[in-house]
Amino acid sequence: MRNLLPVLTASCLITSVQADEGMWTYDNFPAAAVREKLGVDITTAWLDRVRLNTVRLANCTASFVSGRGLILTNNHCIEACLAENSSKQRSLVEDGFLARKGEEEIRCASQIADVLVEMQDITAELAKVTAGVADAAANEARKRRQTELEQDCEKRSGKRGKAAPLKCETVTLYNGGQYFLYKYRRYSDVRLVFALETAIGAFGGDPDNFQFPRWSLDMGLLRAYENGKPVSVTNPLHIDFNGPAAGSPVFVSGHPGSTDRQLTIAELKLMRDVDLPRGLQRASELRGRYIQFSNGGAEQRRITQEPLNTLENGIKVRRKLLDALHEDGLLAQKQAEADTLRSKVAARPDLAAGFGDPWGDIAKATEQARALNNEMTFLEFQAGFNSRLLRQARTLVRAAEERKKPNTERLREFTDASLPLIEQTLAANVPVYPEMERLTLAFGLERMREWLGPDHPVVRDLLVKDSPNSLAERLVAGTTLADPAVRVALFKGGAAAVESSTDPMIVLARSVDARARAVRKQYEDEVEAPTRTASERIARARFALFGTAVYPDATFTLRLNYGTVQGWNENGKPVEPFTRLAGVFSRATDQAPFRVPDSWTKVRDTLDMSTPFCISTNNDIVGGNSGSPLLNARGDIVGLLFDGNIHSISGSYWFDTAKNRSIAVHPAIMREALGKVYRATEVLKELEAR
Numbered sequence: 001m002r003n004l005l006p007v008l009t010a011s012c013l014i015t016s017v018q019a020d021e022g023m024w025t026y027d028n029f030p031a032a033a034v035r036e037k038l039g040v041d042i043t044t045a046w047l048d049r050v051r052l053n054t055v056r057l058a059n060c061t062a063s064f065v066s067g068r069g070l071i072l073t074n075n076h077c078i079e080a081c082l083a084e085n086s087s088k089q090r091s092l093v094e095d096g097f098l099a100r101k102g103e104e105e106i107r108c109a110s111q112i113a114d115v116l117v118e119m120q121d122i123t124a125e126l127a128k129v130t131a132g133v134a135d136a137a138a139n140e141a142r143k144r145r146q147t148e149l150e151q152d153c154e155k156r157s158g159k160r161g162k163a164a165p166l167k168c169e170t171v172t173l174y175n176g177g178q179y180f181l182y183k184y185r186r187y188s189d190v191r192l193v194f195a196l197e198t199a200i201g202a203f204g205g206d207p208d209n210f211q212f213p214r215w216s217l218d219m220g221l222l223r224a225y226e227n228g229k230p231v232s233v234t235n236p237l238h239i240d241f242n243g244p245a246a247g248s249p250v251f252v253s254g255h256p257g258s259t260d261r262q263l264t265i266a267e268l269k270l271m272r273d274v275d276l277p278r279g280l281q282r283a284s285e286l287r288g289r290y291i292q293f294s295n296g297g298a299e300q301r302r303i304t305q306e307p308l309n310t311l312e313n314g315i316k317v318r319r320k321l322l323d324a325l326h327e328d329g330l331l332a333q334k335q336a337e338a339d340t341l342r343s344k345v346a347a348r349p350d351l352a353a354g355f356g357d358p359w360g361d362i363a364k365a366t367e368q369a370r371a372l373n374n375e376m377t378f379l380e381f382q383a384g385f386n387s388r389l390l391r392q393a394r395t396l397v398r399a400a401e402e403r404k405k406p407n408t409e410r411l412r413e414f415t416d417a418s419l420p421l422i423e424q425t426l427a428a429n430v431p432v433y434p435e436m437e438r439l440t441l442a443f444g445l446e447r448m449r450e451w452l453g454p455d456h457p458v459v460r461d462l463l464v465k466d467s468p469n470s471l472a473e474r475l476v477a478g479t480t481l482a483d484p485a486v487r488v489a490l491f492k493g494g495a496a497a498v499e500s501s502t503d504p505m506i507v508l509a510r511s512v513d514a515r516a517r518a519v520r521k522q523y524e525d526e527v528e529a530p531t532r533t534a535s536e537r538i539a540r541a542r543f544a545l546f547g548t549a550v551y552p553d554a555t556f557t558l559r560l561n562y563g564t565v566q567g568w569n570e571n572g573k574p575v576e577p578f579t580r581l582a583g584v585f586s587r588a589t590d591q592a593p594f595r596v597p598d599s600w601t602k603v604r605d606t607l608d609m610s611t612p613f614c615i616s617t618n619n620d621i622v623g624g625n626s627g628s629p630l631l632n633a634r635g636d637i638v639g640l641l642f643d644g645n646i647h648s649i650s651g652s653y654w655f656d657t658a659k660n661r662s663i664a665v666h667p668a669i670m671r672e673a674l675g676k677v678y679r680a681t682e683v684l685k686e687l688e689a690r
Helices: 010-018 031-038 044-053 076-084 123-130 135-157 265-294 298-325 328-346 358-380 388-402 419-427 434-452 457-463 468-478 484-500 504-546 582-587 646-652 667-677 681-688
Strands: 054-057 061-064 070-073 113-121 167-173 178-187 189-195 220-226 249-254 559-564 568-570 573-575 578-580 612-617 629-631 637-644 662-665
Touching (some): 044 629, 054 070, 061 249, 076 220, 123 178, 135 504, 178 220, 298 646, 328 504, 358 504, 388 468, 388 484, 419 484, 434 457, 434 468, 457 468, 468 504, 484 504, 578 582, 612 667, 637 646, 667 681
Antiparallel strands (some): 061 070, 113 178, 568 573, 612 662, 629 637, 637 662
């Protein structure tokens, strides 16, 4: 049985320090424990430098690696940018890209780069507006105050000289035990510098995904611009191309997407019984349709490649998460943790007063979540309207409606703080392929009819005269939303423009919005609100007993964790922590995903086959950490995180110190590739400069 590490009990506080577990916020990093265990002194100056050079992209993590705004991340993190700048005739995903001069760098129209510059604790501020208020009203009051704080923060930051206003975001930690205001410097002009062919950037493809040994050179380079010039970075991170030694201490700075280690049994069962299996069923069927479509020829393969890669990765993750939730030890552990906390609260009259039964309250809320799941999934989360253009239509319809309201009364995703990114995304000149739009939209409509039933009012209104295929065909043929100029004009035109539009995608989005909003409001009042209130009661008790000696769940906000370079034991056999270049050629076949690209085979005789390729460490990471720098004690980059082993997927629920491993690209193979394969001389000089 796996070593299931406690999360709440007093023994957890000892075990979590002994293991290399924990996604720590920068204001609460356990520097003393690291000093005692690893002999490394992590100073405030070290933390500040690493924090200011760790970048949050729209979908991943990255880091500044030169004084001219050069950004290092994963190849798969920039795949969307590659697809945006591709066509049916030429795929940058397949072919890769290199800008040898600044003027050749390509704009990633929908990408952003955020750097965390300040953190402010606002827990007390939000506690004031929710004290003594019923669940639903407290939920609304909390959101209003969050918007007010963000709005005030951005206004005040815009008055500080010539610098652009900061982007301010309220962050929930410890399931509501703490709230922070995170302040970011945002760069919205991000350009592509270097990307590999997918044959080597994702060598091994889906069969090797979440596996080790590994030979995937998953690296890419972007550059941040401001006012038309590369961003000036005063003290960037440097790459130590020698990499780390086995057993050496290493640190990961990044933005882990989400973990669920503090959820209750009822919430985990909801995921196990409803969310994961239903999502897997839809994703697996859609994958089959993508594959069938891609088999139609080279053009179909090119336009399907990026979404299929993303979908296959998600399927593997969901499958292993579901496996983890079927392990009896997990739920038993969660029950033991809850029982321990209950007993400790009961022994403290100051905590027991008004504590009630938050676990029971959450269990009741999850029953309502089960009842609302189908409508939330297909209407509000738009699984029934699986189309890029229809999602943009919904954004335009809701933005027009929400902007009529005072900022504090809007849906949170349409506050003033969110509008610039919405406009940037709508204006992005991203290629739209009608055949793919028809495929995905028809599929979504079919599944919505299946799960909501043909007599559901929305389904009947849409399909009383049409089939899913004919409706998808008519909508895609009739819309003009593929033109970014049309989308921007509707956005700038506001309610008058959107309400008078006869574009069929806009008409459909308007027709279903009322029902989608209604089910969302019901969910917020009957599921989200009581769950948040109960979770905060648990969190307050946890804080009173343990303080911040435990780390919060991941929330795609900046974290730092520590570990060492090491392999593990799999079925009685040791797995070494390094792979080497020779393994690529010995593993290669003549067919994808194990075909080595021609650019490598042509120079094979010049390559050093002993070059380290990938690294295994015991750092605690999840999705979102893709592109995170792996750092040594000096704060130099000694690796580039891109994946975990198969055991790491269950890290969403617990950390198995014996088998949970992260995987990074070794910097030596980056230099070998840039110098000998791609002749990227200027880029390599920039990376090597100190």
